[in-house]
Amino acid sequence: MATAWLDKVRLVYLPARTSxxxxxxxxxxxxxxxxxxxxGTKALASFTASAAVNKRRFLYCYxxxxxxxxxxxxxISGFRNTGIWPLDPSKVLEDPEAVLESQALPARPETPPPKPTSRHGPRC
Incomplete structure (x- = not known):
């Protein structure tokens, strides 16, 4: 990341669970x-009702x-709608689904304290 910063490359991190x-x-x-x-394939199907779309027709349609x-x-519309360009983080951060998903995450369990050890060492 330091090299990117020195080369004036700004990294953008996407919020978790919003890809x-x-x-x-x-x-x-x-x-x-x-x-x-x-x-396109629907229009072709009417010409040959019994034949599947062959490779050549597939390529024409595709x-x-x-x-x-x-x-x-x-x-451009896709990048605008996602808020990637022009940059608009609110497109994702204010989306109700993204908020609900992040709130639904379970709390991280606490690590239990270590068990006391006896002065005589472990019994084997």
């Missing part, structure tokens, strides 16, 4: 990609879906 809220691509790009891919789903707009 599902801070995955920018999961929250925008991949869901859009999945929806566009479903639409290419079209990725061009639509992985747009700059979707990527």
């Amino acid at each position: 599902h809220k801070t995955q920018a691509l999961d929250r925008s790009v991949f869901s859009a990609l999945k929806n566009y891919f479903r639409q 290419t079209d879906a990725s061009m639509l789903g992985m747009s700059a707009r979707n990527i």
Whole structure:
């Protein structure tokens, strides 16, 4: 961490149990990609009702879906919605699910005090 600091690299730590809220691509790009891919394969299924989607058709559908789903707009939206860019920690810290999860953690048990030993040493 010292080397990063000296090289003017600022590290950002994400709060515990919030990674599902801070995955920018999961929250925008991949869901859009999945929806566009479903639409494309659904349209193909009507052409060949008895045949499965073959590799070539899969690639056509995936290419079209990725061009639509992985747009700059979707990527930027994901980072904005998670509060990663522009930086807005409140997007995660003020989320009710994140707060509930952190409050639900059990308290750390206390370490019991050591047992007294006899003056004569252990019995073996």
